[in-house]
Amino acid sequence: MSNTSKKHWKERLHEIIYEAETPEGKLFDVVLLITIIASVILVMLESVSSIDAKFHNILNVSEWVITILFTIEYVLRVVTVKKPLKYVFSFYGIIDFLSTIPKYISLLVGGVHALAALRALRLLRVFRILKLGRYLGASNNLVNAIKASRAKISVFLFAVIIIAIILGTIMYLVEGEEHGFTDIPRSVYWCIVTLTTVGFGDIAPQTPVGQFIASLIMILGYGIIAVPTGIVSAEYSAQNKNKPSTSSKTCNNCLAENHLKNAQFCHNCGHKLND
Structure with a gap:
C-alpha cells in the first residue's frame, strides 16, 4: 500500500x-x-x-x-x-x-x-x-463562564465558610451538648447542612433562641444559593454574545474542535481540515 x-x-x-x-x-x-x-x-x-x-x-x-x-x-x-x-x-x-x-x-x-x-x-x-454542536459550544461557554467567575465565587464561598463557622459556634454556645451540638465542628456541620437547605435532621435545635437562629440560617440559605447562580449567569451571557456557529469538524493533527462552519484550517494548529 x-x-x-x-x-x-x-x-x-x-x-x-x-x-x-x-x-x-x-x-x-x-x-x-x-x-x-x-x-x-x-x-x-x-x-x-x-x-x-x-x-x-x-x-x-x-x-x-x-x-x-x-x-x-x-x-x-x-x-x-x-x-x-x-x-x-x-x-x-x-x-x-x-x-x-x-x-x-x-x-x-x-x-x-x-x-x-x-x-x-x-x-x-x-x-x-x-x-447539537451549538449546544456543545454553549457547554464550552458555560465552562468559560465558570472559569471567569472563579475569583468572585471563591470570595463568596470563603464568606459562606466564615458565616458557617460563626453561626455554628453561636449554636454550640446556645444549644450545648445536651441537644446534640457536642462540639464546634459538629455545630458548623449542622450550620452548613441547614444553610444549604439540605436538612438531614440528625441534629436539631431545641431552645427557642436556637430555633430562631436556625430559621434565620434557613432564610439566609435561600439567598445564598441564588448568588453563585447570578454570578455565573452574568458571565455566561457575556460569553454567549456574538458567538459564531461551529461544525463538528475535528483536526486530525491536534484534535481541536469547534471550528467555524466554513473553516478550511484548524484554528489551533493551522493544519488543513478534512473536507
Missing part, C-alpha cells in the same frame, strides 16, 4: 470516527451511541443478583463482545490521529480508555467490571450525533 493510499485511508477513517458531517460518520456515531447504551444497561442488569443468576453467561458474553468492539474503536481512534498521545490524554481519550479496561481488569480483580458504567460518560457524544 502506497503512502498516498495509506494517508487517504487514515483521513477517511478519521472523518468517519471523529466527525459527524458525513452519512458514514453519522451512522458510526449512532451505532456507537446504541452500543454504549446497551453496555450501560448490561452492567446495571448484571448488578441485580436475581437477573445475574439466570442470565449470567449471556450478560458476560455480551459484555465481552462490547468490550472487544470498544477496544477496536479505541485502537482506531489512536491510529487515525497524527498525535496519538494528544488523544490518549484528552478528556474523551481517558474516558474511552477507562470504559474499555474494567472488563479486562475483572479477570484479575473481581467486581471491578462494574466500573464499566463509566461508559455512560461517552454519551456526551450525543451532541455530535444529533447535530
